[in-house]
Amino acid sequence: MWQFVRRMLPELLFHEVFELACEGRCLSGSTWDHILGYRNASKANPETVLFLRCCMIPAVGAVTKLARFVGQPLISPDEEEAGVVHGGHC
Incomplete structure (x- = not known):
């Protein structure tokens, strides 16, 4: 997430992005919903999504x-x- 965010918002420091992630917030919404979406996609389609x-x-x-x-x-x-x-x- 850090590598992605710093390309879009280079002024954000690592600890700021880390704190946002710990709070469950990211640019696209909830960090945890984002991760859970990939986990569920991996379970539904393990041949096309690796988690x-x-x-x-x-x-x-x-x-x-x-x-x-x-x-x-x-x-x-x-x-x-x-x-x-x-x-x-x-």
Whole structure:
């Protein structure tokens, strides 16, 4: 959100945008409604909308999920079976 907002309103400081986000406010309305809309779209259309949560730690879990979503596996099936990359999912 910070990267998007600062292009439109470069005078806003990071902490101001952060506070607005914590209050649930953004340029397009409620931050939480915006996020929930993408989450619901992901559940309804998982083949076209990917919703990644910040709790996907280590990040390799999120990267692996993203790679699969775009059809470009991060590693080969043999490497995956051998456990070459270990990722966390929520």
